[in-house]
Amino acid sequence: MAENQTCTVIGGCGFLGRHMVDQLLKRGYKVNVFDIRQTFQNDKVSFFTGDLCSQQDLFPAVSGVGVVFHCASPPAASNNRELFYRVNYIGTQNVIAMCKKAGVQKLVLTSSASVVYEGTDIQNGNEDLPYAKKPIDYYTQTKILQEKLVLDANDSEHGFLTAAIRPHGIFGPRDQQMLPVTVEMAKAGKMKFIIGDGKNLVDFTYVENVVHGHVLAAEHLQNGSVVCGKAYNITNDEPIYFWTFLSRLLQGLNYQAPTIHLPYYLIYYIALFVQIICFLLKLFIEIKPSFTPMRVALAGTHHFYSCERAKKDMAYKPVVSLDRAIEITLESFQHLKNK
Ligand SMILES: NC(=O)C1=CN([C@@H]2O[C@H](COP(=O)(O)OP(=O)(O)OC[C@H]3O[C@@H](n4cnc5c(N)ncnc54)[C@H](OP(=O)(O)O)[C@@H]3O)[C@@H](O)[C@H]2O)C=CC1
Numbered sequence: 008m009a010e011n012q013t014c015t016v017i018g019g020c021g022f023l024g025r026h027m028v029d030q031l032l033k034r035g036y037k038v039n040v041f042d043i044r045q046t047f048q049n050d051k052v053s054f055f056t057g058d059l060c061s062q063q064d065l066f067p068a069v070s071g072v073g074v075v076f077h078c079a080s081p082p083a084a085s086n087n088r089e090l091f092y093r094v095n096y097i098g099t100q101n102v103i104a105m106c107k108k109a110g111v112q113k114l115v116l117t118s119s120a121s122v123v124y125e126g127t128d129i130q131n132g133n134e135d136l137p138y139a140k141k142p143i144d145y146y147t148q149t150k151i152l153q154e155k156l157v158l159d160a161n162d163s164e165h166g167f168l169t170a171a172i173r174p175h176g177i178f179g180p181r182d183q184q185m186l187p188v189t190v191e192m193a194k195a196g197k198m199k200f201i202i203g204d205g206k207n208l209v210d211f212t213y214v215e216n217v218v219h220g221h222v223l224a225a226e227h228l229q230n231g232s233v234v235c236g237k238a239y240n241i242t243n244d245e246p247i248y249f250w251t252f253l254s255r256l257l258q259g260l261n262y263q264a265p266t267i268h269l270p271y272y273l274i275y276y277i278a279l280f281v282q283i284i285c286f287l288l289k290l291f292i293e294i295k296p297s298f299t300p301m302r303v304a305l306a307g308t309h310h311f312y313s314c315e316r317a318k319k320d321m322a323y324k325p326v327v328s329l330d331r332a333i334e335i336t337l338e339s340f341q342h343l344k345n346k
């Protein structure tokens with residue numbers, strides 16, 4: 008089906024992007040990668056390097072291409088307001104403009120399920136929930152702006168079709184965020200505590216399932232399809248207690264699982280207080296606390312999402328179960344094992 012179809016993965020050297028590349032090649036696509044720097048070599052891939060905010064840099068990478076996957080973003084943890092705005096908002100305007108100029112037919116954005124999350128419980132939330140009025144951080148704020156841009160750009164009349172995939176808590180081999188941060192905190196002795204009662208359910212999504220959601224979206228983006236201009240939650244469809252998931256990762260790498268319960272609001276307000284102090288001290292010294300209010304909220308509330316819409320509109324079904332996904336991920340992170 009994808010024989011000779013050329014696509015471009017913007018952010019194709021990142022964690023998700025590189026998994027996208029592997030899967031697209033397996034499915035017979037010809038693949039271009041556009042990223043700010045090239046971090047791997049593959050003879051089957053055409054690499055383009057540059058800043059996605061630059062017309063000159065981006066245009067050659069999307070020329071002669073049918074589908075563009077936009078998976079680039081500054082890391083959520085970077086906390087750089089200007090950078091998020093420039094890359095996620097202004098940069099995405101440039102992505103849309105360059106796609107249109109080059110005659111690209113389909114654009115699939117990697118958004119985030121967190122665009123509806125305000126730091127309080129979401130249980131089985133679907134895509135009809137309104138965007139967060141008070142997003143938890145600048146990253147999420149600009150993911151909202153970005154998603155709106157891409158969905159509004161859908162224009163069936165002129166043959167430019169768009170969709171957004173909203174994954175949540177992506178993990179898997181080569182992840183730089185979830186597992187490495189968790190292990191780093193365990194090494195620093197910061198993983199002894201469970202924030203809250205430990206019974207908050209969260210979606211953690213294996214990277215291959217996220218890739219599958221993107222590919223399905225691209226393949227279902229046809230004139231007249233319900234997928235056009237829509238956002239889709241993509242999860243493992245197996246919400247798990249946040250602390251059970253983290254404990255499985257930690258124990259799988261020979262670290263102790265957290266056992267001591269601390270009250271959620273106490274930790275949340277301490278994290279908020281520490282954040283304010285760090286902000287005030289910023290002129291003199293840069294301190295990066297591990298327990299930010301955002302992380303405490305993510306660790307202590309329910310946030311899991313329904314992917315019924317993706318199942319109905321594009322026959323989405325996770326391809327790798329959570330158990331298997333954890334197994335594969337742990338195998339790939341043996342170098343982080345506690346000796
Ligand atoms: N990881 C997760 O749990 C979730 C991620 N997402 C979304 O998925 C997408 C992929 O995330 P993930 O793979 O984890 O992130 P990564 O940081 O691993 O990948 C993003 C890639 O984009 C590149 N990039 C950043 N800025 C630019 C720019 N200006 N021009 C060109 N390339 C750029 C990065 O380069 P460099 O590394 O040099 O900065 C990196 O290679 C993002 O859109 C993210 O918002 C959504 C939900 C959850």
Ligand SMILES: CC(C)CCC[C@@H](C)[C@H]1CC[C@H]2C3=C(CC[C@]12C)[C@@]1(C)CCC(=O)C[C@@H]1CC3
Nearest residue numbers: 083119121176184185188189298302303305306
């Ligand atoms: C406070 C600690 C106990 C937390 C350690 C684990 C965290 C590093 C991760 C747990 C949930 C993750 C998550 C994201 C990043 C990594 C975690 C905070 C995202 C913010 C990544 C970008 C998104 O779009 C949403 C994700 C939600 C879950």
